[in-house]
Amino acid sequence: MELHWKIYLERQGTGERVTVCAVRRRVEGATIADFGLSLAEGRQLLAALQQRVAQDQIRAYDALRRPCRHCGRYRRIKDWRTRIFATALGKVAVKVPTVISCLCTPEPLDDNDDSTHLRFSECSVQPLFPARRTPEVKCLCAKYGSSVSYTCRGFAAT
Ligand SMILES: [Zn+2]
Known part of the structure; x- marks a missing residue:
């Protein structure tokens, strides 16, 4: 016999639920290692939650x-591209x-004042993340950088 759990995420007001992750545990023959979430599962859960x-x-x-x-008027989407942002919970890949x-x-x-037949395009979410990292990550980097000696930083870079 196994226990199964599914963790869902639902944005209030939409009624749409997406599965974040699933957990399974055996009951018969279970050991202490089977109880609760492991560190790896916890990290996986946070990463999936962060991404969604x-x-x-x-x-x-x-x-x-x-x-x-x-x-x-509603502007058309040219394409969706994958962007990676640094967050305090790790890197997250999203489609923008x-x-x-x-x-x-x-x-x-163009230079001759002729139409280039190319329309401008822009990433609509670019103003949200100009540096592709959250202010929390920026703060953590500064805090970490100030607590590590120059010698140690040089060692970490190699
Ligand atoms: Zn218009």
Whole structure:
């Protein structure tokens, strides 16, 4: 016999649930090592939770910034790209959209003032993470850097 647990994440108001992780434990023949979550499982759970929360935030932030600032029309997505951000709980890989400029804005011109037939595109969530790391990571790096001697830092870099 085994016990099974599934940990879900649900953003309030959406009714959408996504599975964060699943845990299984045997009951018969269980040892002390089978009780609770292991360190590796705890890290895995936090990483999965961090990734899903961050991805959901990016979708919400994009939806807020997607309407054209001039006419209000919803701008199209050119593509989704993977970006890695450093957080205090580790690196998190998320998909971020690249949005094409609205048709109400003039097309870019080349050196001869001819239309390049290329529309501007921008990453709508770029202003959120200009350095691709959270302020908490920045603070932790500064704190760690100030507590380690120069010799030790030099050793760690090699
Ligand atoms: Zn527009």
